[in-house]
Amino acid sequence: MKQIVVSMTGASGAAYGLRLIQRLAAVGVKQHLLFSDAARVVLKQEVDLCLPDEPAQLVQALAKHLNISSELLKSYHLSDWFSPVASGSAGIRHMVVIPCSMGSLARIAGGISDNLLERAADVMLKERGHLILVPRETPLSSIHLEHMLKLSHMGVDMIPAMPGFYHRPESVDELVNFVVDRVMDHLDIDDGGSKRWGA
Numbered sequence: 001m002k003q004i005v006v007s008m009t010g011a012s013g014a015a016y017g018l019r020l021i022q023r024l025a026a027v028g029v030k031q032h033l034l035f036s037d038a039a040r041v042v043l044k045q046e047v048d049l050c051l052p053d054e055p056a057q058l059v060q061a062l063a064k065h066l067n068i069s070s071e072l073l074k075s076y077h078l079s080d081w082f083s084p085v086a087s088g089s090a091g092i093r094h095m096v097v098i099p100c101s102m103g104s105l106a107r108i109a110g111g112i113s114d115n116l117l118e119r120a121a122d123v124m125l126k127e128r129g130h131l132i133l134v135p136r137e138t139p140l141s142s143i144h145l146e147h148m149l150k151l152s153h154m155g156v157d158m159i160p161a162m163p164g165f166y167h168r169p170e171s172v173d174e175l176v177n178f179v180v181d182r183v184m185d186h187l188d189i190d191d192g193g194s195k196r197w198g199a
Ligand SMILES: Cc1cc2nc3c(=O)[nH]c(=O)nc-3n(C[C@H](O)[C@H](O)[C@H](O)COP(=O)(O)O)c2cc1C
Pocket: 008, 009, 010, 011, 012, 013, 036, 037, 038, 039, 041, 042, 045, 100, 101, 102, 103, 104, 105, 136, 137, 138
């Protein structure tokens, strides 16, 4: 079974992360969930979701909010260095940071493993696993762009939260799915939900 670390940080666009968790749950992917403190603030601001601190309670609250099963969801405190995502020896090789703040982007690019989320990303880099970042900021400074280029050269998939409009979206939902479709494609998971050009 594919295992994926899904991390949400404090950039705008909580809906992207929530939609990814929902779609991965629907196809039976085991998810290791990490939320930065700022992600919790954004979740409250953007979707009125208050996540409990305790990981088991967090999973229940999230599953209820998204109307999904909690069976394949695990969550960890950001100081839980004994969790599987803290070490390459656990064999987890896929991670998505969605949305990815410029702060987390910088710390990941700098190899600063100060919390479990940054450590998990660092593990992906050192193990040459599959790391996908969904950065969100505008405008972008040279610092942001340099970090993205550096990580891209290391094989990180940079999928910015930049929905296209050529599908003529009629709802925010479609715009959210546009970005999440690209992430699903890069994870090589086809849940049949992606809109495809020319189809
Ligand atoms: C409502 C809200 C929206 C924000 N949007 C963004 C954003 O789009 N991009 C970004 O880089 N930071 C954004 N921030 C600022 C980050 O949350 C802040 O830099 C934080 O320290 C990032 O921490 P983290 O990387 O640990 O999640 C936002 C903050 C709030 C409260």
